[in-house]
């Protein structure tokens with residue numbers, strides 16, 4: 001037994017969504033058909049508009065349908081700070097911290113085994129952006145993974161001697177966790193990076 | 200900070216999918232935009248086609264774009280058996296068991312508090328379907344919930360004395376579980392419905 005062809009096509013298409021397997025896709029397809037066809041049509045329209053209309057900000061390379069995204073076009077932000085991240089979701093995460101400087105969004109991280117060198121992830125554009133600006137500090141906020149570290153090191157080396165501070169986000173124990181659940185590497189970083197209390 | 204308008208619209212639209220909250224919708228939207236725009240366009244197309252093209256089988260009332268679904272039009276199935284379920288996903292579940300009779304798909308279950316009486320869930324059409332057929336047995340496979348039980352009872356009473364067997368799927372302990380994790384009501388049903396072993 002199987003679903004009718006149109007339903008089967010919809011189930012297959014839903015499986016391209018991250019985290020959606022066969023069972024979830026079935027439930028999604030049938031629930032839309034049974035309970036919310038107008039919502040399904042709205043989603044269809046939103047997908048088509050976004051897939052065709054969203055490009056990249058010319059300045060920070062985050063996803064945006066405007067030539068300049070709303071972060072780059074905001075004149076109240078701090079032009080002395082540039083935060084370099086691996087992707088658009090990271091911009092969102094850093095914004096939540098209250099950071100109000102500028103951003104540059106790489107296309108992921110260096111990954112020589114996959115053939116992804118500096119050009120593939122946008123490092124030449126990053127260097128151009130930095131030349132064109134007047135940044136006092138470049139914050140390297142790539143992911144705390146082996147690849148993210150290597151990418152941060154590569155960028156730091158490319159910028160050495162250009163007169164701006166190069167900083168890396170701190171590694172340490174996450175807030176609210178229990179020490180015994182923290183992995184050894186993280187704990188070692190947290191110890192090495194210990195700071196004086198009471199000022 | 201926020202995403203650009205088109206991305207925001209896409210995130211909002213994705214949240215109509217069952218089980219998809221704000222964070223999941225963000226990840227879905229950005230992943231499609233960053234990595235699979237052609238997949239996103241295929242999903243857009245599949246949604247539009249299905250929402251507009253899928254109707255209901257005239258005979259069993261399951262979702263189908265044909266007047267007769269592939270289960271109803273299959274002449275090799277057993278015309279003596281009719282299995283009554285609450286929705287199209289249940290048809291799929293029952294098919295997995297090897298059942299090869301006919302189906303009738305209600306629109307959910309009786310729910311007087313929500314104003315859903317026999318007409319709202321398609322019981323008149325079920326009775327017509329039964330009149331038009333020559334069923335020896337009607338298997339009531341509504342959900343093992345209070346509402347599903349009430350719906351099965353209502354249908355059984357409506358069909359009493361019409362000469363066909365009326366059966367209800369068995370309640371009991373699910374296969375592969377541990378007895379201590381089974382709730383008391385289920386275990387009581389399993390005890391009451393105990394059957395002789397060794398033939």
Ligand SMILES: [Zn+2]
Pocket residue numbers: 057058059060061062068069070071072073
């Ligand atoms: Zn920008």
Ligand SMILES: [Zn+2]
Pocket residue numbers: 256257258259260261267268269270271272
């Ligand atoms: Zn049918």
